Amino acid sequence: MMTTLKTICSYRKEKIDPQSLQSNSYVSTDGMASNKKGIFRFSIPPAHGKVTRYLKDDILVSNIRPYFKKIWLADRDGGCSNDILVFTSNEHCSSEYLYWLLCNDKFFDYASATAKGTKMPRGDKNALLDYPIQKHNRQLQEAIVRILRPFQQQLAINSRINDHLLEMALSEYKELSRQSSSKRTLQDCTSLLCRGGAPKYCEKGKFHALNQRCIRNHKIDDANARRIENPRSREKLLRYGDILICSTGTGTLGRSAQVLCHDERVTVDSHVTIVRPAYEALVEYLGCWALSSEDQFESMAKGSTGQTELPRTELAELEIGFPDAASLNDFSGKTKPLFEAIQSNVRENQSLECLRDALLPKLMSGEIDVSRIGLRQLNGHLVRLRTLVIVSRSTVYCMRAPFVG
Numbered sequence: 001m002m003t004t005l006k007t008i009c010s011y012r013k014e015k016i017d018p019q020s021l022q023s024n025s026y027v028s029t030d031g032m033a034s035n036k037k038g039i040f041r042f043s044i045p046p047a048h049g050k051v052t053r054y055l056k057d058d059i060l061v062s063n064i065r066p067y068f069k070k071i072w073l074a075d076r077d078g079g080c081s082n083d084i085l086v087f088t089s090n091e092h093c094s095s096e097y098l099y100w101l102l103c104n105d106k107f108f109d110y111a112s113a114t115a116k117g118t119k120m121p122r123g124d125k126n127a128l129l130d131y132p133i134q135k136h137n138r139q140l141q142e143a144i145v146r147i148l149r150p151f152q153q154q155l156a157i158n159s160r161i162n163d164h165l166l167e168m169a170l171s172e173y174k175e176l177s178r179q180s181s182s183k184r185t186l187q188d189c190t191s192l193l194c195r196g197g198a199p200k201y202c203e204k205g206k207f208h209a210l211n212q213r214c215i216r217n218h219k220i221d222d223a224n225a226r227r228i229e230n231p232r233s234r235e236k237l238l239r240y241g242d243i244l245i246c247s248t249g250t251g252t253l254g255r256s257a258q259v260l261c262h263d264e265r266v267t268v269d270s271h272v273t274i275v276r277p278a279y280e281a282l283v284e285y286l287g288c289w290a291l292s293s294e295d296q297f298e299s300m301a302k303g304s305t306g307q308t309e310l311p312r313t314e315l316a317e318l319e320i321g322f323p324d325a326a327s328l329n330d331f332s333g334k335t336k337p338l339f340e341a342i343q344s345n346v347r348e349n350q351s352l353e354c355l356r357d358a359l360l361p362k363l364m365s366g367e368i369d370v371s372r373i374g375l376r377q378l379n380g381h382l383v384r385l386r387t388l389v390i391v392s393r394s395t396v397y398c399m400r401a402p403f404v405g
Contacts, residue, residue: 158349165342240283242258
């Protein structure tokens with residue numbers, strides 16, 4: 001039986017003074033990650049006006065450009081930007097079931113189709129509540145949640161492990177850099193140091209261009225990449241170990257990430273600088289240097305507010321503490337396994353996300369009937385879905401590179 005979203009939830013509309021918020025509790029759209037990856041940072045609340053209140057277990061969905069699929073199941077009370085919709089479940093469903101319902105790609109497709117505006121489309125609040133859903137009783141809802149919950153748990157575990165592995169690598173770098181008495185310029189350490197080009201966008205292009213929105217929190221997320229025709233320079237197609245530095249705009253300039261998983265059909269636009277290590281032993285060292293130097297990059301900005309630039313010439317002349325060859329090789333030997341483990345976890349998360357997104361609509365629509373399915377039958381569905389995901393991913397990779405920094 002079909003019903004609509006408004007039968008199981010509503011919007012939380014209460015407004016509060018942002019100055020009353022606890023630290024680490026204000027959420028803006030800029031702090032939300034694309035592709036259903038929650039939030040990556042809390043923001044500074046505005047000094048004036050009112051913000052929307054949210055409570056623990058509410059679901060926050062960015063209402064700007066819904067195709068970015070920004071969603072978070074709140075783990076605390078707080079406040080959020082008025083550009084974020086706060087969904088709260090009623091007695092007919094649990095908050096976790098509502099979260100998974102809204103995570104469905106079909107919901108975001110519906111939100112995009114009913115959105116208003118072109119350059120900065122916003123979801124239609126009334127239309128969203130009319131989103132058609134399959135009616136499930138509480139028992140079926142809980143069964144669906146039990147199937148999907150392990151995906152989210154493993155994704156979170158892998159992300160925490162990767163954060164810890166990166167901290168270990170950065171700690172090794174800081175210790176070695178303190179011991180390095182000699183200096184070299186960045187230019188001397190690279191085989192390529194340049195901005196990306198001005199790509200010609202094309203909906204059916206076989207290449208992709210990353211932009212500054214793809215580089216956040218030391219990671220590369222290709223969700224915001226755009227298709228392009230053949231790039232003007234093959235040299236600027238990204239390679240393993242390339243370092244990407246956001247090079248324009250207040251608030252974005254200085255953000256950096258390193259390419260650890262790559263496809264040969266991806267480049268960057270003119271707002272991003274490519275830093276390519278001169279030889280293999282430098283990959284890990286320069287990567288850690290860049291991730292540790294974001295504040296320095298930001299301080300080098302030139303130009304007026306909103307029009308700031310990171311000059312290539314000054315970046316090239318930056319001096320880096322440089323170890324002797326034996327110490328550099330030792331550092332590479334210690335940190336390379338860490339970055340390989342990060343890469344492995346990233347690949348696993350990509351597979352889990354694809355499998356989750358293939359399974360989710362089948363569970364919500366009732367195509368997979370959880371009331372009649374046992375563990376063996378579910379595993380059979382997962383095996384078939386995994387095969388489909390692998391096939392589809394091989395196609396997707398021709399259009400979207402699986403980049404993660």
